[in-house]
Amino acid sequence: MERVLELAMKKCQAAEVFRIAETSVPVEFENNRLKRIETTESSGLALRVIKDGKMGFSSTTKAGDEESLVNNAVAVAEFGAPATFEFPGAADYPVVRNYDSTVPSMPVSALVDVGTSVIELLRPLHPALIAGASVEKSVEEREILNSSGLHISQKSTAYHMFVSVELVEGENFLSVYDGVGSSHAALDLQPVQRRVIEKVKLGQRNVPFRSGKHQIIMTPNAAQSLFMPLITCVNGRAVQRGFSPLKDKIGKQVCDPRIFLHDDPLRAESISASVFDGEGIPSRRLPVVEKGELKNFHLDLKAARALNMAPTGSAIRDSVESPPGIGPSNLMIEPGNTPLEKMIKGVDKGLLVDLLMGAWSGNLYGGVINGNILLGFVIDKGEVVGRCKNAMFSANAFQVLSSQLQELSAERIDYGNSVFPYMLLDGIGITVKE
Amino acid sequence: MKELLTAAVTRKPADYVEVRVEESVVTDITYRGKDIDNLGQSVRFGGNARALVNGGWGFVSFNSLDALDRKVDQAINQAKLVSSHTSEKSVLAPVPVVVASVPLDVTTDARDVPLARKKEVLDGYNSIILDYGKNVTSSSISYFDHYRKLYFANSEGTYVEQERMDVAGSIIAIATRGADTQQGRAGFGSTRDWNAILGLDKHVLDACDVASQMLDAPPVTGGQYTVVLDPFLAGVFAHEAFGHLSEADNVYENPELQKVMVLGRRFGRPELSIYDSGLDEGARGYLLYDDEGVKTEKTYLIKEGLLVGRLHSRATAGKMRERPTGNARAQDYRYAPIVRMRNTSIEKGQSSFEDMVKDVRLGVYAIQTYGGQTNGEMFTFSAGQGYMIRDGKVAELVRDVNLTGNVFQTLQDIDMVGADFCTHEMAGGCGKADQGPLPTSEWAPHIRIKNVVVGGSR
Numbered sequence: 001m002e003r004v005l006e007l008a009m010k011k012c013q014a015a016e017v018f019r020i021a022e023t024s025v026p027v028e029f030e031n032n033r034l035k036r037i038e039t040t041e042s043s044g045l046a047l048r049v050i051k052d053g054k055m056g057f058s059s060t061t062k063a064g065d066e067e068s069l070v071n072n073a074v075a076v077a078e079f080g081a082p083a084t085f086e087f088p089g090a091a092d093y094p095v096v097r098n099y100d101s102t103v104p105s106m107p108v109s110a111l112v113d114v115g116t117s118v119i120e121l122l123r124p125l126h127p128a129l130i131a132g133a134s135v136e137k138s139v140e141e142r143e144i145l146n147s148s149g150l151h152i153s154q155k156s157t158a159y160h161m162f163v164s165v166e167l168v169e170g171e172n173f174l175s176v177y178d179g180v181g182s183s184h185a186a187l188d189l190q191p192v193q194r195r196v197i198e199k200v201k202l203g204q205r206n207v208p209f210r211s212g213k214h215q216i217i218m219t220p221n222a223a224q225s226l227f228m229p230l231i232t233c234v235n236g237r238a239v240q241r242g243f244s245p246l247k248d249k250i251g252k253q254v255c256d257p258r259i260f261l262h263d264d265p266l267r268a269e270s271i272s273a274s275v276f277d278g279e280g281i282p283s284r285r286l287p288v289v290e291k292g293e294l295k296n297f298h299l300d301l302k303a304a305r306a307l308n309m310a311p312t313g314s315a316i317r318d319s320v321e322s323p324p325g326i327g328p329s330n331l332m333i334e335p336g337n338t339p340l341e342k343m344i345k346g347v348d349k350g351l352l353v354d355l356l357m358g359a360w361s362g363n364l365y366g367g368v369i370n371g372n373i374l375l376g377f378v379i380d381k382g383e384v385v386g387r388c389k390n391a392m393f394s395a396n397a398f399q400v401l402s403s404q405l406q407e408l409s410a411e412r413i414d415y416g417n418s419v420f421p422y423m424l425l426d427g428i429g430i431t432v433k434e
Numbered sequence: 435m436k437e438l439l440t441a442a443v444t445r446k447p448a449d450y451v452e453v454r455v456e457e458s459v460v461t462d463i464t465y466r467g468k469d470i471d472n473l474g475q476s477v478r479f480g481g482n483a484r485a486l487v488n489g490g491w492g493f494v495s496f497n498s499l500d501a502l503d504r505k506v507d508q509a510i511n512q513a514k515l516v517s518s519h520t521s522e523k524s525v526l527a528p529v530p531v532v533v534a535s536v537p538l539d540v541t542t543d544a545r546d547v548p549l550a551r552k553k554e555v556l557d558g559y560n561s562i563i564l565d566y567g568k569n570v571t572s573s574s575i576s577y578f579d580h581y582r583k584l585y586f587a588n589s590e591g592t593y594v595e596q597e598r599m600d601v602a603g604s605i606i607a608i609a610t611r612g613a614d615t616q617q618g619r620a621g622f623g624s625t626r627d628w629n630a631i632l633g634l635d636k637h638v639l640d641a642c643d644v645a646s647q648m649l650d651a652p653p654v655t656g657g658q659y660t661v662v663l664d665p666f667l668a669g670v671f672a673h674e675a676f677g678h679l680s681e682a683d684n685v686y687e688n689p690e691l692q693k694v695m696v697l698g699r700r701f702g703r704p705e706l707s708i709y710d711s712g713l714d715e716g717a718r719g720y721l722l723y724d725d726e727g728v729k730t731e732k733t734y735l736i737k738e739g740l741l742v743g744r745l746h747s748r749a750t751a752g753k754m755r756e757r758p759t760g761n762a763r764a765q766d767y768r769y770a771p772i773v774r775m776r777n778t779s780i781e782k783g784q785s786s787f788e789d790m791v792k793d794v795r796l797g798v799y800a801i802q803t804y805g806g807q808t809n810g811e812m813f814t815f816s817a818g819q820g821y822m823i824r825d826g827k828v829a830e831l832v833r834d835v836n837l838t839g840n841v842f843q844t845l846q847d848i849d850m851v852g853a854d855f856c857t858h859e860m861a862g863g864c865g866k867a868d869q870g871p872l873p874t875s876e877w878a879p880h881i882r883i884k885n886v887v888v889g890g891s892r
Contacts, residue, residue, distance in 0.1 A: 061480055
């Protein structure tokens with residue numbers, strides 16, 4: 001890295017080298033059995049340079065390729081984006097619990113055992129059930145070195161499990177997905193298993209439902225879909241470019257006063273916990289919405305400069321192949337007071353929605369959430385009685401969050417990179433195929 | 435390279451071993467509004483080894499070819515560990531041993547086009563959007579060109595080298611008024627000719643028109659409609675609603691699904707034929723050999739309404755005792771190949787657009803797409819924009835048109851297929867099992883479907 005910086009600084013006025021090295025071992029179960037064990041080792045370098053006021057980016061996964069890495073970045077900088085910001089210098093960094101030395105040393109056979117026991121737990125639920133699981137451990141190192149004097153690195157671990165169930169009876173398909181992760185090996189897998197079993201059991205009986213405006217309970221999984229437009233619109237890039245409907249709403253009421261949304265990359269043992277963001281800005285817990293008021297946007301260096309604000313540590317880098325983007329790392333919604341059981345009891349006729357398919361594909365800037373209810377359950381007189389099929393969920397997420405929220409549950413589900421409660425909504429448009 | 439890879443897979447204690455290596459160069463250009471947001475050039479180098487032992491797979495990926503032998507051994511050891519937990523046998527459908535080299539066959543190579551020229555063309559489109567007015571306030575342009583050299587060797591003696599080019603992009607006009615934001619889109623893509631990027635002025639202007647007009651368009655009223663899909667959306671429908679269901683990795687170890695997907699069963703009316711092909715030159719889904727070194731083909735999935743085929747890797751074809759089709763594809767060297775589509779198309783029919791619309795009292799004409807998704811049985815996708823059809827005529831513009839349905843029922847409800855088959859390409863691609871976006875194509879004519887659920891908050 002030092003050599004890359006040195007080479008770059010001979011030709012440019014500023015430079016930033018980013019390195020990522022990851023080893024992950026996913027153990028894959030498909031169709032009720034262990035199918036594949038993988039080891040993926042990847043490492044690479046990314047370079048951003050500022051030359052004559054313009055920015056160039058290059059990356060490589062080829063070892064010993066430092067010179068062409070620098071030459072590529074310099075060559076494209078001639079036509080690049082105007083460099084509007086400086087790379088940050090060294091700062092005080094938080095201490096984050098995101099590394100567990102027992103994760104890299106977990107034997108592969110232990111991952112196999114975890115997956116095997118999940119498959120064995122699920123299979124007896126139905127003779128035609130097809131279960132799959134992915135159990136994965138990984139260790140990642142990231143390092144940033146720049147010409148402003150910053151040189152920082154972190155090592156983090158991850159352990160996660162993802163479970164899927166397919167149950168086909170004639171032309172009736174039931175698909176159930178769930179998962180959890182942590183940076184630490186002491187991860188409780190019981191809640192995921194319980195949720196999957198419950199969904200498979202409830203999902204086997206289809207129950208008719210009528211089109212109309214209904215009371216809907218969103219599970220924490222579905223509730224995440226509901227926040228997608230808001231997250232898209234607090235993205236600093238959309239704000240900076242002026243087409244976010246939230247662009248002038250800092251300090252204004254954008255949600256129901258009971259909504260508190262934080263993005264917390266410091267949350268101990270969460271899967272995306274990090275000491276610094278993709279540009280080397282110290283991570284911090286960011287209030288996004290408090291008492292329904294918009295508090296902050298997600299900002300990287302560029303968006304922060306354009307808006308004359310401070311960066312929020314929200315630059316995201318998933319690989320070396322693209323420059324930093326902007327996004328959340330660990331979203332958390334504060335719980336409410338209503339126990340889930342009581343929430344369900346209070347619904348006379350409605351749905352418990354767990355998974356919306358295609359909800360991401362509408363016009364998110366307009367708040368449009370239109371999705372097929374891939375997994376949803378009918379609530380009749382306070383009881384969950386079976387599955388609702390062939391139905392479309394249609395709502396404007398901004399309206400829902402500001403005026404259609406009835407209750408937040410006391411319980412929350414921790415998926416490893418988000419923590420959400422159940423949400424009871426009113427007046428949601430459901431269109432059912434007759 | 436040939437000697438290195440061939441030696442690494444020969445005489446190994448496994449039922450099957452393969453090694454893939456990839457070297458690629460990507461140029462990325464993105465605009466966000468008037469300025470370039472990113473201009474980058476990336477080199478990707480890496481490889482993987484995959485081994486099969488008694489029905490168990492091992493897979494190792496890496497960035498360096500040093501100690502390649504040890505990496506192959508590691509894959510074999512992982513495969514052995516898997517096989518110790520299962521009583522399966524290794525079954526791979528037999529394919530001819532191939533030794534082939536596929537050099538780049540393009541009319542204009544993106545690497546020969548100076549960066550200044552690429553930028554000039556994109557600047558032109560960006561200016562069209564930013565000069566348009568009428569509430570069109572911003573733009574979003576993504577362009578990439580991707581050159582790849584792929585090497586493949588397996589323990590059966592197959593060795594394939596392939597060079598490929600993929601150029602694609604999307605050009606989005608963004609209109610804003612108050613808190614309302616709407617988009618209109620144009621796109622392009624080619625594996626043969628960089629010049630596919632040229633001559634899109636009219637499409638970009640159309641995208642501006644759409645973005646601007648959508649600000650005044652009401653959301654569609656939810657309900658069940660007769661829907662006419664434009665060729666873009668019809669292609670995405672074929673991909674989402676039927677292509678994924680045809681991927682044999684869902685079917686080959688699921689007896690219940692095999693009962694549903696019986697070859698010869700009627701899935702649609704005689705007007706409907708759907709195929710998936712690797713042979714369409716220029717298409718982003720063009721592919722001569724797949725990532726198992728299997729020659730691709732044109733595979734009919736539905737012919738005149740009957741199920742006649744499905745998409746296979748060697749493992750799925752072997753287990754189902756069917757013919758391998760060359761559909762094993764990997765996103766890049768970090769992934770094992772899985773069953774994927776290439777160019778999934780609805781074959782040309784006989785109806786004119788006027789015929790499709792003329793007897794529809796109340797319907798929706800859905801155009802372009804933001805994307806879609808499926809679980810096999812249900813599909814959903816959103817249109818870029820829609821028009822109501824009233825009393826046999828295309829009427830007012832509506833927005834937030836999202837379609838959903840049951841795959842089996844909806845295929846049977848396709849009652850007209852247009853004679854206006856057209857080829858078209860977009861940026862983006864297909865995502866499956868964490869691998870994406872994989873370049874695919876979706877060609878089609880207009881089609882008409884009865885009784886489609888259109889979501890709407892009204």
